[in-house]
Amino acid sequence: MSDATHQEGGADAARPISYTLSVNEINYPVTTSPGSALLAVLRNDIGLTGTKEGCDDCECGACMVLVDGQPVNSCSYLAAQAQGRAVSTVEGLADSSDLHPLQQLLLDAGGVQCGFCTPGMLMSARALLDRNPNPSDDEIRIGLSGNLCRCTGYDSIVAAVRQAADQLDSSTGS
Amino acid sequence: MPTEPFQIAGSIEDALSAMATGARPVAGGTDLVVGARQGKSPLPSNLVAVDRIVELSTIEQNAEGVIVGAGVTHATLMTDPLITSGYTALADAAALVGSPATRNVGTLGGNVMNGSPAMDTGAPLIVLGAMIDLRSQGGSRRVAPSKLWTGPGSTSASDDELCVAVALPKRSERSGSAYVRLEYRRAMEIAVVGAAASVELNDEGVIEQVAIALTAVAPTIVALEGLTDLVGRRVDEDVLAAVAAIASSQAQPISDLRAGADYRAHTVGVMARRAVDAAARRAAGETIEVPVNRAEGVGRTDRP
Ligand SMILES: Cc1cc2nc3c(=O)[nH]c(=O)nc-3n(C[C@H](O)[C@H](O)[C@H](O)COP(=O)(O)OP(=O)(O)OC[C@H]3O[C@@H](n4cnc5c(N)ncnc54)[C@H](O)[C@@H]3O)c2cc1C
Numbered sequence: 479m480s481d482a483t484h485q486e487g488g489a490d491a492a493r494p495i496s497y498t499l500s501v502n503e504i505n506y507p508v509t510t511s512p513g514s515a516l517l518a519v520l521r522n523d524i525g526l527t528g529t530k531e532g533c534d535d536c537e538c539g540a541c542m543v544l545v546d547g548q549p550v551n552s553c554s555y556l557a558a559q560a561q562g563r564a565v566s567t568v569e570g571l572a573d574s575s576d577l578h579p580l581q582q583l584l585l586d587a588g589g590v591q592c593g594f595c596t597p598g599m600l601m602s603a604r605a606l607l608d609r610n611p612n613p614s615d616d617e618i619r620i621g622l623s624g625n626l627c628r629c630t631g632y633d634s635i636v637a638a639v640r641q642a643a644d645q646l647d648s649s650t651g652s
Numbered sequence: 653m654p655t656e657p658f659q660i661a662g663s664i665e666d667a668l669s670a671m672a673t674g675a676r677p678v679a680g681g682t683d684l685v686v687g688a689r690q691g692k693s694p695l696p697s698n699l700v701a702v703d704r705i706v707e708l709s710t711i712e713q714n715a716e717g718v719i720v721g722a723g724v725t726h727a728t729l730m731t732d733p734l735i736t737s738g739y740t741a742l743a744d745a746a747a748l749v750g751s752p753a754t755r756n757v758g759t760l761g762g763n764v765m766n767g768s769p770a771m772d773t774g775a776p777l778i779v780l781g782a783m784i785d786l787r788s789q790g791g792s793r794r795v796a797p798s799k800l801w802t803g804p805g806s807t808s809a810s811d812d813e814l815c816v817a818v819a820l821p822k823r824s825e826r827s828g829s830a831y832v833r834l835e836y837r838r839a840m841e842i843a844v845v846g847a848a849a850s851v852e853l854n855d856e857g858v859i860e861q862v863a864i865a866l867t868a869v870a871p872t873i874v875a876l877e878g879l880t881d882l883v884g885r886r887v888d889e890d891v892l893a894a895v896a897a898i899a900s901s902q903a904q905p906i907s908d909l910r911a912g913a914d915y916r917a918h919t920v921g922v923m924a925r926r927a928v929d930a931a932a933r934r935a936a937g938e939t940i941e942v943p944v945n946r947a948e949g950v951g952r953t954d955r956p
Contacts, residue, residue, distance in 0.1 A: 492657035512699060542753060625751075
């Protein structure tokens with residue numbers, strides 16, 4: 479596991495700090511070491527395990543969340559730096575009864591196989607569509623370039639994002 | 653020692669007072685936190701987050717040129733009109749960094765102060781004549797990048813100095829710049845080698861000034877010497893071949909996992925000729941989209 483290489487000491491050993499994190503519009507008071515990564519706090523302290531730990535090294539994108547609407551590798555982003563900002567995770571995508579169009583279309587297109595990259599992929603796609611509601615295939619590939627998938631070969635994922643863009647675009651009437 | 657292990661600075665003064673008592677700055681954390689997670693070095697025991705300081709996140713034009721705040725992210729650099737129009741090499745470099753997530757939090761100040769020989773903004777900053785503004789409670793100073801970077805991952809800045817801005821001198825109308833790197837994939841990559849060029853042409857399209865700097869072929873980013881023979885000539889095959897030869901001969905690369913020294917020395921010449929070609933074409937008014945790495949036919953003199 480990554481903890482074998484993770485150096486102890488420094489901010490990781492410093493005395494804990496307390497602060498509030500806003501995740502999917504809910505405030506969570508947390509007490510963590512100042513060096514704790516946002517991913518660890520989301521999963522272990524808050525209990526939101528939808529966000530995945532892949533490489534724990536900023537390479538794979540399985541840990542992607544949004545901070546103030548922008549994608550961030552939560553494995554290597556200090557949780558304390560997220561205080562006062564809006565964190566969004568995959569748990570906040572669906573509303574209580576329905577999957578978000580990105581989730582449904584990804585399922586329909588066969589863009590989910592083992593599923594481990596899916597939460598991160600969804601968050602990058604969400605940030606892309608919020609910023610650019612009508613991206614080209616090239617722009618979709620750039621938007622997802624920090625997310626690795628070892629199953630699908632990406633084409634089905636790009637297709638699903640394309641379809642979600644069309645669907646969201648027509649549903650907002652623009 | 654500072655009393656708080658983690659502080660969020662609201663102003664430059666806040667950051668300087670935390671740093672004066674031993675806190676280390678963290679901006680995007682994409683070098684600092686990632687390095688700690690990879691086991692390179694533990695996180696400093698006292699941190700001051702500098703990513704909310706509004707004064708560090710602006711890009712402003714004045715009579716001498718453009719001042720880029722140290723907290724400006726790569727995502728902003730690659731799209732800001734002042735940078736893409738006048739300092740295009742810097743936009744080329746920022747657009748290549750990591751992924752959207754890396755560019756979204758990673759900053760110019762972090763890239764500069766991390767001092768990696770493979771940093772992508774370094775060669776552009778050198779050819780653009782940038783100066784680095786450092787500040788501590790003791791005062792301010794402006795230092796040339798070549799004096800700041802002293803070795804792989806080391807700088808001449810003292811621990812209490814905050815990088816506040818990068819000053820880019822005014823450019824002439826007929827100048828252009830470009831940055832090109834060799835990469836094995838299109839994202840989440842580190843430069844195998846890279847080259848930046850700045851070219852100024854006169855009204856006849858003849859070179860008036862040229863500067864070239866290289867990435868990942870020495871312990872720090874290096875500026876090429878011996879380019880004066882190129883002044884007064886047109887950018888043709890002979891000039892580009894001379895650029896490639898000069899770059900390859902002044903490179904002193906190492907062999908590692910990513911490439912052998914001979915391969916690096918050869919390919920950095922190819923990157924240098926592409927950078928000079930793209931910079932000259934931009935100087936002549938041609939639009940080559942950011943980043944140059946994605947453009948076709950750059951560096952070829954046999955193009956139609
Ligand atoms: C997946 C990935 C891909 C990457 N790809 C590239 C790439 O293609 N090209 C490239 O060049 N880099 C790349 N990087 C490295 C990194 O993203 C950049 O160097 C980035 O610009 C660092 O900025 P930061 O704000 O995250 O710095 P931080 O990690 O916050 O800080 C880096 C260092 O600078 C110091 N520091 C930060 N701000 C200041 C300041 N204002 N004054 C004084 N000291 C300061 C910190 O104390 C620390 O020592 C990559 C990193 C990752 C994780």
